[in-house]
Amino acid sequence: MSAKPLIPPTNPPEIVDSHCHLDFPDFNGELPDIIARAKSMGVARMVTICTRIVNLPKVQAISAAYPEVFYAAGIHPMSVTEQPLVSVADLVEFAKDPRMVGIGETGLDYHYTPESKGIQQESLRTHIEAAQETGLPLIIHARDADEDMAAILTEGFRARPYYCVMHCFSSGPALAKAALDLGFYLSMSGIAAFPKSQELRDIFSAAPVDRILLETDSPYLAPPPYRGKRNEPAYTYFTAKVGAEVFGLSEDAFAAQTTANFDRLFTRAARKAKAA
Template sequence: MTLPPPIVDSHCHLDFPELADELDQVIARARAAGVTRMLTICTKLRNEPQVRAIAEGHDGVFYAAGTHPMSVADEPMASVDDLLAVAAHPKCIGIGESGLDYHYTAASAALQQDSLRIHIEAARRSGLPLIIHARAADEDMAAILSQEHARGGFGCVMHCYSSGAELARVAVGLGFYLSMSGIAAFPKSAELRAIFASAPLERILVETDAPYLAPPPYRGRRNEPAYTVHTAQVGAELFGLDYAEFAAATSGNFDRLFTKAVA
């Protein structure tokens, strides 16, 4: 029996109820599809113990923790020390997701910016990469990332990238990574696919953002890490590679960014 090429789902939410209720089966299906490693993201620090437990209980599952920008108005403001304490866990390999989302939560823009800068400082001090959520905030995001990077370097991935070409240019110019989700596989996402195709292959990751954003042919259904392969097939076509080559390239990129996953 030929095993599928190994690939990483660089961003999912295994603690969300849509997946947590059948977690072992979800992880088994992912592994059968060749998704040998998964990074599950904690979006509220008060939920960190549950997310940590998932990572501790499954080989090949790692986690990151932070405060999602859409939650900052309803959650206690995390401190740098709060984030550093979580980052010390052996299976915590990233900071976030943090960022800016002005689509639904523009009223909390100032709080989001404060939280983002705190997460950046935690990434800088811990040496772990920052996981960024960006929506409808391209100018402010580009400005903050550029300002903060000038103060001291940090690693970063623009998760589920769906913003414009200019923010992508800024991010890649800072040495950051762009992560391709199922959105890039949607038929109407030609402009987004062009943004990915113009970026260096060595700066591309692939993710599901499960349980959201299932790629075709599962669009409209619950997403899960096994479906990483469908988005990766689109990525392989964009870069003129076969699937195994693209899987190897994006997995290698993941290892270069999330170095703690291979330590």
């Protein structure tokens, strides 16, 4: 069955896809159309995430080619055994590029790769130090590792404060509280729009709305009405509609709030947008 045709709304509110993977082969040869569709749905800016340092040149080239696309760089926790770990010095050097706006994604994944938890923790601490050094926000992936994640993030923050977003947040209320208590942000993906995700929506609704971001994590996790299909930045619009309902806000108000939140966290992207 083909995907439902995308019909852009009239004058959609401006939103940001704070986490996507435009360098993935799912989008090969389609980026002009992907970005055009995103803009037609109100997605004015995107952050594409490098998950393996070997792919950084491709990610940088995408960001250089499209003014709407910024990028972040790091090693995904599920990839830490595939190549030598990146160093703090390397991440700081990469961050000299003004189009790089975040550190990561990094984090812990004990669901798919529990055998590498020690290396994952080492890599996470490296990325935390790079975020501390650069002032760029840390982008965290967490799965089935809530206790260790909260402990390591808190330990690092107490040593030297830094900024952070819990990307594609789908963990439990304890990790949400730990992150929010540190002043971090929770990012709402298509998972929050799934019919069976009421517990997750309850966690979001209990959070301050000025600490919420939007994302797709595309090509994964498409929200309804595209669930099961390839996700893309344009579909941030559908998660934003659900988010507005969760927080009891109009779509315009929720879009404006989450965009302001993005600009507060991703200050480098905000400065670039103002200068454009």
